[in-house]
Amino acid sequence: xxxxxxxxxxxxxxxxxxxxxxxxxxxxxxxxxxxxxxxxxxxxxxxxxxxxxxxxxxxxxxxxxxxxxxxxxxxxxxxxxxxxxxxxxxxxxxxxxxxxxxxxxxxxxxxxxxxxxxxxxxxxxxxxxxxxxxxxxxxxxxxxxxxxxxxxxxxxxxx
Numbered sequence: 402x403x404x405x406x407x408x409x410x411x412x413x414x415x416x417x418x419x420x421x422x423x424x425x426x427x428x429x430x431x432x433x434x435x436x437x438x439x440x441x442x443x444x445x446x447x448x449x450x451x452x453x454x455x456x457x458x459x460x461x462x463x464x465x466x467x468x469x470x471x472x473x474x475x476x477x478x479x480x481x482x483x484x485x486x487x488x489x490x491x492x493x494x495x496x497x498x499x500x501x502x503x504x505x506x507x508x509x510x511x512x513x514x515x516x517x518x519x520x521x522x523x524x525x526x527x528x529x530x531x532x533x534x535x536x537x538x539x540x541x542x543x544x545x546x547x548x549x550x551x552x553x554x555x556x557x558x559x560x
Contacts, residue, residue, distance in 0.1 A: 407485075409486050412489075413452045419523045428530055429529045440522050440526050444519070447515055469481045494513055
């Protein structure tokens with residue numbers, strides 16, 4: 402997708418959507434204040450830092466996690482393309498299992514680490530949306546909040 406030139410939103414638009422959800426208590430009523438602050442700060446700081454470092458980047462799938470990739474006789478097939486956006490390839494790699502990044506020459510490891518925490522904050526936010534229908538979503542959201550806290554405590558985030 403690196404060489405395709407198709408008008409698409411920036412990955413930061415997706416980050417802003419998550420920020421609006423965190424800020425809206427009506428849509429995330431079960432999210433505790435401390436957790437709301439953690440997610441809001443993480444989304445804001447990393448969205449800005451990655452946007453400044455990663456530039457406009459390239460066309461991305463937006464959510465290329467294993468559930469959106471099918472193995473076919475002709476190779477891998479990406480599905481669920483409504484999340485396509487433009488940004489650094491590290492944003493897409495952050496959705497994939499950790500070892501996938503090793504197959505991309507020139508990947509910025511620090512940027513990938515930041516993108517992993519940003520993506521984790523985004524998907525954690527969606528688990529607290531009152532309309533979320535993912536089975537065990539709240540349990541996952543609580544586990545992921547702990548992972549975000551651990552990343553902040555380890556200082557894996559660039560302010």
